[in-house]
Amino acid sequence: xxxxxxxxxxxxxxxxxxxxxxxxxxxxxxxxxxxxxxxxxxxxxxxxxxxxxxxxxxxxxxxxxxxxxxxxxxxxxxxxxxxxxxxxxxxxxxxxxxxxxxxxxxxxxxxxxxxxxxxxxxxxxxxxxxxxxxxxxxxxxxxxxxxxxxxxxxxxxxxxxxxxxxxxxxxxxxxxxxxxxxxxxxxxxxxxxxxxxxxxxxxxxxxxxxxxxxxxxxxxxxxxxxxxxxxxxxxxxxxxxxxxxxxxxxxxxxxxxxxxxxxxxxxxxxxxxxxxxxxxxxxxxxxxxxxxxxxxxxxxxxxxxxxxxxxxxxxxxxxxxxxxxxxxxxx
Numbered sequence: 001x002x003x004x005x006x007x008x009x010x011x012x013x014x015x016x017x018x019x020x021x022x023x024x025x026x027x028x029x030x031x032x033x034x035x036x037x038x039x040x041x042x043x044x045x046x047x048x049x050x051x052x053x054x055x056x057x058x059x060x061x062x063x064x065x066x067x068x069x070x071x072x073x074x075x076x077x078x079x080x081x082x083x084x085x086x087x088x089x090x091x092x093x094x095x096x097x098x099x100x101x102x103x104x105x106x107x108x109x110x111x112x113x114x115x116x117x118x119x120x121x122x123x124x125x126x127x128x129x130x131x132x133x134x135x136x137x138x139x140x141x142x143x144x145x146x147x148x149x150x151x152x153x154x155x156x157x158x159x160x161x162x163x164x165x166x167x168x169x170x171x172x173x174x175x176x177x178x179x180x181x182x183x184x185x186x187x188x189x190x191x192x193x194x195x196x197x198x199x200x201x202x203x204x205x206x207x208x209x210x211x212x213x214x215x216x217x218x219x220x221x222x223x224x225x226x227x228x229x230x231x232x233x234x235x236x237x238x239x240x241x242x243x244x245x246x247x248x249x250x251x252x253x254x255x256x257x258x259x260x261x262x263x264x265x266x267x268x269x270x271x272x273x274x275x276x277x278x279x280x281x282x283x284x285x286x287x288x289x290x291x292x293x294x295x296x297x298x299x300x301x302x303x304x305x306x307x308x309x310x311x312x313x314x315x316x317x318x319x320x321x322x323x324x325x326x327x328x329x330x331x
Contacts, residue, residue, distance in 0.1 A: 008315070012308045017075075019304045020297070024071045027293045027300075033063050034088040034291045061088055074294060078301075085294035089287065094298045097283065102302075104173060105279040112199045116206045123207075124214030125246065131219060139211065146208030152270040155201045159274065170197050171276040201271050210256065214249060221245035247321065254317045 035057045039049050049057075058064040062073055062085075077083040084094035127139040162170050172179070178190045221227065222245050230240050272281030280299050287296035 008312055012312065015308055016301070016304055020075055020078075020301060021071065023297050023300045023304075024074065024293065025067065027288070027291075027296050028067055028070075030291065032291065034061060034293070035063055037291055061086070070293075074297065078298075084298040087287070087292055087295040089290040089292045089295065094295050097295060098280065098298065098302070101278050101280055101283060104277075108173070108195070108198060108202075108277070108279060111195065112203045112206075115199060116203045116210065119203075120207045120210035121214060124211040125218060125241075127211065127215045128218035128222065128249075129241070139215075143208040143211050146204045147212070149204070151201055151205055152274060154204055155271045155274045158197055158201060170194070173198075173278060198271065198275055198277055201275070213256065217249040217251070218245060221249050250321060251318055254321060255314045 035054060038057065039054060042049050055064070062070060065073070074085055077085060084098075086092070087094050087097050090097050123139055127136045130136050159170060162168055173191055173194045174187065175190050175194070178187045181187055224245070227240065227245055230244070231237075269281040269285045271277070272279045273285060276282075280302070284296060284299045286292075287299065
């Protein structure tokens with residue numbers, strides 16, 4: 001296991017390095033840079049910048065070198081000093097821009113993930129055990145609708161009905177009077193009153209997808225010869241289901257951690273913008289629009305780190321859950 005973890009750590013480091021290079025290159029592909037956008041903004045305001053001003057700004061923001069030099073400057077500061085650089089748009093370190101939203105993002109993501117699993121697991125098992133029943137057809141229909149409906153459209157529907165029925169626009173995770181207040185029971189209840197909307201909007205697609213995964217895999221296991229033999233020996237349906245098919249069918253369910261975590265962590269960029277969530281999604285969207293490469297690159301790198309860590313956690317849980325995978329690791 002130690003050798004396996006060491007090997008995976010090296011793979012993770014190499015993967016993150018390759019991702020950082022691709023991210024930096026892709027973010028830099030649009031024509032111009034932050035100084036170009038700033039220059040256009042000043043021109044619209046009738047305050048044109050001179051060539052000397054542009055050169056000074058490029059030197060100030062570290063944009064006077066070529067693309068590889070800019071990348072090397074950024075990645076070495078991250079690796080050697082843990083410095084994510086300066087945000088051009090916000091004129092302060094990237095850490096200070098990300099930090100206030102990271103806690104909210106993690107809280108929303110973890111709560112949504114737990115609720116997603118709590119709903120998807122029993123629904124998927126019920127749909128598989130009661131195949132072709134009215135409940136199975138209802139679950140399948142709702143699941144297809146959940147997969148086919150974009151999250152941002154669900155968010156817009158919530159906004160429409162909130163305005164129509166209650167005359168308010170759902171915004172943020174707290175009411176204005178509670179945002180700056182100290183934590184107490186009132187603020188917690190206010191948070192819960194705001195949290196259910198983004199939780200439903202962001203988690204809908206995840207619940208629908210996980211229900212399909214657990215249903216299909218459990219159906220496949222229930223048709224195996226060992227299940228038929230166990231039933232012929234008189235093993236009760238409940239213990240039989242829990243002891244063998246359900247445990248094996250959990251493998252794909254657990255393996256989804258690697259891609260579910262970063263999807264929830266970003267909070268769905270468009271949904272976060274519509275609901276004004278204090279998460280990383282709106283920050284990433286604003287950074288991409290402003291060509292703030294250090295801020296955008298750092299947010300994407302945070303998501304990449306979460307992805308590779310989530311994948312590692314998935315593999316470790318699969319090894320603990322399935323002896324076949326655990327023995328394969330030991331070879």
